[in-house]
Amino acid sequence: MLGRKVYNKPLIYLDNAATTQKPLTVIEAIRDVYMKYNGNIHRGVHIVSDIASEAFEDARENVRSFINAAKKEEIVFTSGATASINCVAYSFGERFVREGDEIVISTLEHHANIVPWQMMCERKGALLRVIPVDDNGKIIFDDYLKLLSDRTRIVAVTQVSNALGVILPVKDIIEAAHEMEIPVLVDGAQGIQHGMVDVRSLDCDFYVFSGHKIYGPAGTGVLYGKEKWLEELPPCQGGGDMIKNVTFEKTTYADLPFKFEAGTMNYPGIIALAKALDYISDMGREEIAQREKLLLSYATARLGAIKRLKIYGVAEEKIPTISFLLKNIHQYDTGMILDKMGIAVRTGTHCAQPVMDRFDVEGTVRVSMCFYNTIEEIDLLGNGIETVISMFS
Amino acid sequence: MTVNEIQDSIIEEFSLFEDWMDKYNLLIDMARELPVIDPKYKTKDYLIEGCQSKVWLYPGFSGGIVTFTADSDAIITRGIIALLLKVLSGRTPDEIISSELYFIDRIGLRQNLSPTRSNGLYSMIRQIRLYAMAYKAKSE
Numbered sequence: 001m002l003g004r005k006v007y008n009k010p011l012i013y014l015d016n017a018a019t020t021q022k023p024l025t026v027i028e029a030i031r032d033v034y035m036k037y038n039g040n041i042h043r044g045v046h047i048v049s050d051i052a053s054e055a056f057e058d059a060r061e062n063v064r065s066f067i068n069a070a071k072k073e074e075i076v077f078t079s080g081a082t083a084s085i086n087c088v089a090y091s092f093g094e095r096f097v098r099e100g101d102e103i104v105i106s107t108l109e110h111h112a113n114i115v116p117w118q119m120m121c122e123r124k125g126a127l128l129r130v131i132p133v134d135d136n137g138k139i140i141f142d143d144y145l146k147l148l149s150d151r152t153r154i155v156a157v158t159q160v161s162n163a164l165g166v167i168l169p170v171k172d173i174i175e176a177a178h179e180m181e182i183p184v185l186v187d188g189a190q191g192i193q194h195g196m197v198d199v200r201s202l203d204c205d206f207y208v209f210s211g212h213k214i215y216g217p218a219g220t221g222v223l224y225g226k227e228k229w230l231e232e233l234p235p236c237q238g239g240g241d242m243i244k245n246v247t248f249e250k251t252t253y254a255d256l257p258f259k260f261e262a263g264t265m266n267y268p269g270i271i272a273l274a275k276a277l278d279y280i281s282d283m284g285r286e287e288i289a290q291r292e293k294l295l296l297s298y299a300t301a302r303l304g305a306i307k308r309l310k311i312y313g314v315a316e317e318k319i320p321t322i323s324f325l326l327k328n329i330h331q332y333d334t335g336m337i338l339d340k341m342g343i344a345v346r347t348g349t350h351c352a353q354p355v356m357d358r359f360d361v362e363g364t365v366r367v368s369m370c371f372y373n374t375i376e377e378i379d380l381l382g383n384g385i386e387t388v389i390s391m392f393s
Numbered sequence: 394m395t396v397n398e399i400q401d402s403i404i405e406e407f408s409l410f411e412d413w414m415d416k417y418n419l420l421i422d423m424a425r426e427l428p429v430i431d432p433k434y435k436t437k438d439y440l441i442e443g444c445q446s447k448v449w450l451y452p453g454f455s456g457g458i459v460t461f462t463a464d465s466d467a468i469i470t471r472g473i474i475a476l477l478l479k480v481l482s483g484r485t486p487d488e489i490i491s492s493e494l495y496f497i498d499r500i501g502l503r504q505n506l507s508p509t510r511s512n513g514l515y516s517m518i519r520q521i522r523l524y525a526m527a528y529k530a531k532s533e
Binding site: 007329330331332333336337340341347348362363391392 | 413414416417418421446447466467468469
């Protein structure tokens with residue numbers, strides 16, 4: 001995929017925050033399942049079902065160790081970060097949220113960490129409170145502290161702004177919330193692929209991420225929850241494989257984590273996701289972070305040197321993502337022309353309209369890099385942007 | 394020229410260029426030919442909202458002919474609208490309603506057309522047809 005050509009030019013893929021390309025081991029793992037041991041997990045008495053179930057549970061152990069969760073039972077598989085958040089918002093809302101209660105999120109959230117809470121608030125008559133950000137795209141911590149009260153039921157924040165690339169101080173956010181015994185959900189969709197995530201050291205109550213953004217298959221995701229919370233929450237979906245006993249009068253639910261895994265999971269995807277995590281561990285997460293840091297600082301300098309280019313989100317702590325606009329050139333025009341040069345970037349609101357509103361723009365151009373990008377590609381991007389400027393002036 | 398004759402001439406013009414950058418340069422040139430909407434009509438009423446770029450479209454009807462002026466905040470979109478209006482503005486309602494727009498696909502701009510792309514173009518064509526139908530009903 002990364003070696004392919006588009007419009008007769010080599011593809012330069014700089015849309016990794018949207019989705020990442022897949023290592024061969026991941027692609028082969030999916031093929032392997034369907035070619036060699038495709039049987040529905042946790043169900044059959046037969047050998048292929050057994051092999052698939054074992055690989056699936058191995059994947060769970062793999063994820064546990066990758067994020068350093070205490071127990072396998074705390075790892076729930078889903079279809080993605082969006083599904084994970086929806087599950088918590090629904091179940092947590094049913095169990096703990098009453099009229100007049102408050103949920104705290106930040107201005108930097110992806111719509112996936114806004115809308116599920118909004119839906120729950122509407123259902124329960126609760127209120128959504130939003131942590132503001134400053135002109136650099138950093139949350140205003142003092143204002144966050146002021147939002148916390150005895151009405152706050154849960155804090156749900158992203159680890160990294162998907163639109164700006166700015167990293168949030170989630171550890172401090174969690175500590176402050178815990179002082180008031182408020183649980184915290186961390187949306188790790190843009191965080192986990194760029195560095196170490198240790199849910200025990202973070203002490204977050206929930207952590208969610210999507211497989212496809214960390215070099216795994218689309219349609220896979222993880223919901224980590226501390227056991228005490230997962231035990232207390234009701235299931236978010238009913239169906240097969242999540243029950244102990246079903247009669248028409250009363251159904252009892254299965255133990256963790258199966259209580260939250262209704263229906264047939266995307267087991268080939270999950271098994272392949274484990275391969276993606278292996279791939280990253282083999283490369284070394286510290287090495288990846290170092291390499292990405294280098295790409296970010298080079299790209300920030302290269303793009304920053306272009307007159308008429310303004311970068312949005314200028315914190316010290318960032319993932320290798322740069323959001324920018326060219327003066328008097330619409331982001332859509334920039335993106336379309338870069339595309340014709342073989343450079344894939346994202347334009348628009350990045351599913352984070354409140355962030356765009358905060359900076360009073362209708363959208364930006366987002367360049368999101370990861371370890372397989374190169375300095376040469378950034379140079380070509382820089383040249384490409386300069387061509388765009390000359391075409392439109 | 395008929396609707397299809399104009400479409401064919403646009404296709405021919407674009408076929409002169411092989412490189413995509415040249416095609417888009419041509420599109421940027423075309424943007425200048427857009428019959429631009431009077432700024433006073435750049436209001437919510439005439440806005441066809443897309444996810445990526447805004448499009449305003451203002452219709453007129455006299456002597457059995459429908460005309461349009463328009464604008465967009467993105468130049469490439471403006472170029473595509475200019476092409477669209479070249480084909481569909483100054484036509485009878487029947488010509489607009491019965492037209493089959495094949496040129497967008499043939500000059501390779503189909504990626505701008507899909508409804509999920511939501512750059513307003515798809516909604517714009519629908520809007521042009523709706524106006525034509527309304528004028529037709531009015532004049533009958």
